[in-house]
Amino acid sequence: MLDKVVQAAETLNGLLTVAKFLDEAQRKKAEEILAECASEANFKVNEELFGKGNSLPESECGKEPNVNNKTANTWQQHLGNLKHAAAFICVQERLAAEFPNNFAVEPRYRRDELTNELLLTDKWLNSQRPDVVLHFTRNATRIQCIYDFKFPCDSADRHNPLANMKTEAQLRKYRSLGNEDCLPAVVTPSLGVSRPSSL
Template sequence: MDKAVRAAATASATMKLLEAADVARIEHLLVECAKDADFIVNEREYGQGKYPDDKECLRVVGHDKNGDPIRRQAELGRLKHDVAFACVQREILRHFPNNVSIEPRYVIRTGKGGQQDIMKPDVVLRFQKQGIR
């Protein structure tokens, strides 16, 4: 009986380590995708080895539906998000196809009157515990 308890405890500890390692790997992939997107968009928009300065980031490039200014920094952020998100979908789904949801939608009830918000995160990690055989 003692051996079975130790085996179960060891298996549980190993699963936790594997899950922690998987989370660390996914975090690394997210960071790498963000770095790559920053580089790719800056190269495409400004040329080799160049990036926007503060004046460029604050430049108004348009207006939203309320007439508020849209600055270049917001536009660059959207472009970089698009490139990073494509990388995330490609890389994380390739390595962890059963543990990741891309852009799931969650309905959150926010008040007594039945008010709801919809939350749509980019990526949600899911790790299922597997039984011991």
């Protein structure tokens, strides 16, 4: 009898956690984790490639990387790829520990042409792939907030990441996917989460 009571309680608890967005405190905690992951990924990749306390000089950012297994034709893109990968590992570990059913890393979305319903897809055409999405419990198509990592090549760069027209256009596209109450945000190593006042 006790086993059945425990089982019923666990089932009820499961049902209670199935249907919700993160509350304000939880969302802020998730954003703290994203900011920490961006900072740590930036530090880790720079240290592995350039030594303790060092980073690539800004003058080298547009040059071809002189490394094995390069992921792009310029240092800026190569470092961005490596830092994104490191940040994603961090996010997977830390957000899974806190909010395992309320986030997705690099989900790809498209709108159904007939119903306008938001769908997950593996097709690139007419789709968008944000870096990290907070969503309704166990339902990645009910988006709460969207985040995109940006890793400036110059690690000391503290310029407003939202001032870039390309970034603004990208966030505007993400806006069409998500919750009107939570504007898409950019996450950088030096400034953490930056969200536009409007889009």
